[in-house]
Amino acid sequence: MIRDKSGNYQYTGCIHMHTLDSDGTAKHEEVIAIGSEVGLDFLLFSDHMTLKSREKFSGYHDSLLVIVGYEHNDPADKNHFLVFGSPAVYDPEFSARKYVAQCAADNALGIIAHPDEKRPEDGKYPPYQWTDWSVEGFHGIELWNQMSEWMERLDEAGPIGKLTLLFSPRKFMKAPPVETLRHWDTANQTRPVVGIAGVDAHAFPYRIGPKTVTIFPYKVHFRSLQNHIVLTEPLSKEPVQAQKQLLEAIRSCQLFFSNRRRGDARGFQFVARSGANTALCGGQLEKFEDSRLYVSTPQRAEIRLIRNGAVILRVHSDELEYSPSEPGLYRIEVLRHGIGWIYSNHIRIGISDNF
Template sequence: MNWQDYKGVIHVHSRYSDGSGSLSRIIGAANKAGLDYCIITDHHTLRHKEEGAEGWHNGTLTLVGEEISPPTNHYLALGIEKVIDSEDGTPQNYVNEVNRQGGLGFILHPASKGKRSLGLKERPWTAWEVKNFTGLELWSYMYDWLEPVNLLTLPYYVLRPEKAISGPDKESLRKWDELTQERRVVAIGSVDAHARRVIPLGIFEVFPYEQVFLTIRTHILTSPFNFNLAEDRRLLYSALRQGHSYISYDYLAPADGFKFETEEAIMGDEVEFSPHLTLTASSPQTAHLKLIFNGQVIKETEGTSIQLKPQAPGVYRLEAYLKGKPWVFTNPIYVRGG
């Protein structure tokens, strides 16, 4: 298979909910950032889709989903045709409705703590009993950035946002590792971009789309795009659904070409355990590579590749760090049987 690596951003708000940007501003920023795709997801609306926004715009495949956002338990619905209302539904209802429409869905900011000093409410995911969701938002730029921010440090972190970024929060990582013991659960990275002025100071725009689109991307691996909306939409969503994807903080360095695979499978896949199986990760540049087995580091090295012959079935994934900073988190390879 001729796997292509396409990078894009997921979870972008526009004027149609609480973001500040018009469609053309968002697309302009996506083009400038060199994104292969961009998925706009406003709260409780598919208005951009209804207005015909989906399609190829100067080299960026633009798609529209919805952020289903009751007070807690936010869910990102992609590939759906009709707006889904959370008013009368439990989380399982809207997860089911996304599936019924042939879409895929991701649990959002599962460990959100909010930020009282900035007027941001706590919005965690609490409904862990739900079944049949596709995956979760493991690394959100917005929430990672917010972590160390308070009224005093706000100006500093607005000017030096990279200083605030510390990787997916421990709680979400732990939860993901726990969930993948049961079944395949896809992790995505997101920006949750609003390009909004910060209340109460009202003087900073946090953050312009142009800036945020250079940060956390989800790279997908698929057969080549055809520059046809219907076909490429299917390819993109199918790659995300299967976890043929990795998250990368591309601001540190472009991760294009990063791989985690076996002889016959790639990240996101299930493979049969065999004594001949070899897991290989390769990086476009020297990094600290950590192989994780069932949530624990099993092997690590500084270099451009790492290999392991699994001794047991289980869930294997890879993390990469550049100068101590979190850079790449791949979806797992699920080694079954044995």
């Protein structure tokens, strides 16, 4: 945890990982030890269709907060959905529409996983896309999925590129898919929907000739796509309360995420102010008159200001101030050398909400 320049508390962690409970390759204990070693503040586990380790591992492990949720899929193995805080695993026969609605009714946190995944055309690994956008009640979208992007690059790469991908898996990470960002910006037109990054860690073994290498060991994953939660109060020392606070902060979009390989993003700030009112990343200001946006980044980079899904300003700097001339959904993307580094959630300015 760090305090940012405004005195808010920033917690950094990873979301979406698998263990031996489903198709991952390590035990919870091992993954938690790696998370601690990397210095993360939280880990959100999501094995496929099981919560059997929830009681055993939920809570603090020294200063690392663990939440065990799960990843739901429909009977056709599409529409993968990350669920945290549900009373149990939902019926495997449920349609996507039904488990999304049930998750919302249970006040659990539900996030659409890797919605626009593409996979090599040989059919060996089919893509697990989101097919039913008529669902109602999801809280978030996994905008950037490390495993999905890696598989997509593998398909494009020649033989030498494939080897580089195996041994330097983070090198090719570029940005979340454009179509996923579009889905997210559109969903936010009617209500806040959080955008997160998922590592989708499995640490799969991969055979090249006589050798087996591990694609993305957990440690590499944890040093790639990180989520940063911004809170005005620190997390409780009491584990049940802390888990609630963390899930609530994610649901409220108080989050930005980063590609750690491009730099340590802790301390990044995106706030909006109007008179005595302040909106943090994910928040809202009722009036747009006299409002002003403030961005600061830990290092000089290309800062893009986006309004309602369109880039309206680009600067190379470590800070940006801007007075909005119209209401809208504002968010920030930060790039280094053309590669995606930091993505904020939206601040809603002057929008009368119906939620």
